[in-house]
Amino acid sequence: MDKLIKANFIREVQYATWLGNIIPIRKKNSQLYICVDFRDLNNACPKDDFPLLITELLMDATTGFEALSFMNGFSRYNQIKMDPKDEELMAFRTPQGIDYYTVMPVGLKNVEATYQRAMTIIFRGFLHNLVHIDDLVVKTKDKENHPHDLIKVFEKLRQHQLKMNPLKCVFGVTSGKFFSFLVRKKGIEIGLGKVKSIIQMSPLRNLRELRGLHRSLAYKVLYLKFVRKLSTFHKTSEKGHTLHLESNLSKCS
Numbered sequence: 001m002d003k004l005i006k007a008n009f010i011r012e013v014q015y016a017t018w019l020g021n022i023i024p025i026r027k028k029n030s031q032l033y034i035c036v037d038f039r040d041l042n043n044a045c046p047k048d049d050f051p052l053l054i055t056e057l058l059m060d061a062t063t064g065f066e067a068l069s070f071m072n073g074f075s076r077y078n079q080i081k082m083d084p085k086d087e088e089l090m091a092f093r094t095p096q097g098i099d100y101y102t103v104m105p106v107g108l109k110n111v112e113a114t115y116q117r118a119m120t121i122i123f124r125g126f127l128h129n130l131v132h133i134d135d136l137v138v139k140t141k142d143k144e145n146h147p148h149d150l151i152k153v154f155e156k157l158r159q160h161q162l163k164m165n166p167l168k169c170v171f172g173v174t175s176g177k178f179f180s181f182l183v184r185k186k187g188i189e190i191g192l193g194k195v196k197s198i199i200q201m202s203p204l205r206n207l208r209e210l211r212g213l214h215r216s217l218a219y220k221v222l223y224l225k226f227v228r229k230l231s232t233f234h235k236t237s238e239k240g241h242t243l244h245l246e247s248n249l250s251k252c253s
Contacts, residue, residue, distance in 0.1 A: 073134030
């Protein structure tokens with residue numbers, strides 16, 4: 001809380017219209033993250049239907065480039081200021097009293113759409129950029145021109161007072177991790193951590209286990225290029241079809 005006060009992200013209020021409770025969450029890097037339960041306020045707000053970019057199209061657009069730079073926004077949504085007349089609606093209860101957010105907090109409805117709209121407007125016309133919420137990719141066909149593209153991006157970030165997280169930025173690489181995929185000039189690879197369970201999975205022994213795998217893959221739809229081949233599973237699991245697990249599963253590998 002002291003860090004939020006020092007950064008001028010929150011202020012004290014005496015009479016709040018809406019009031020939420022804080023929820024402490026432990027992140028992967030062991031840092032403690034404070035979220036607010038905005039469910040009541042979110043239910044009273046209309047939905048912003050600004051479209052988020054399709055992940056699969058973003059992945060395809062990162063291939064075929066000699067130089068790539070990956071950046072991640074610092075403090076994510078907190079870089080966008082709240083409208084002063086709406087700030088006190090972000091009030092929440094703490095052991096020290098009642099405070100409210102002066103910046104856009106995590107957990108508030110429409111924050112992703114609002115952030116995406118801002119980044120889309122800021123980087124409109126930058127054909128060498130990909131922006132998905134707080135993930136920014138600068139891509140260049142010829143690596144000699146990559147520093148020039150980065151300078152233009154940094155100038156734009158400085159103009160709008162946007163900060164990147166240096167711990168999550170890499171510059172001028174030929175490959176990198178993007179949405180849990182490894183993107184290269186030649187194509188896209190799936191991270192081994194995401195398919196570890198499938199690699200270590202025991203061989204299917206009967207039709208029931210095959211149908212269970214089919215349902216799991218169909219629900220998660222993690223990797224579309226793999227799921228497109230589920231027709232083989234579907235035909236095999238239908239009634240009246242002979243079960244040939246070894247030959248059919250080999251078609252999906």
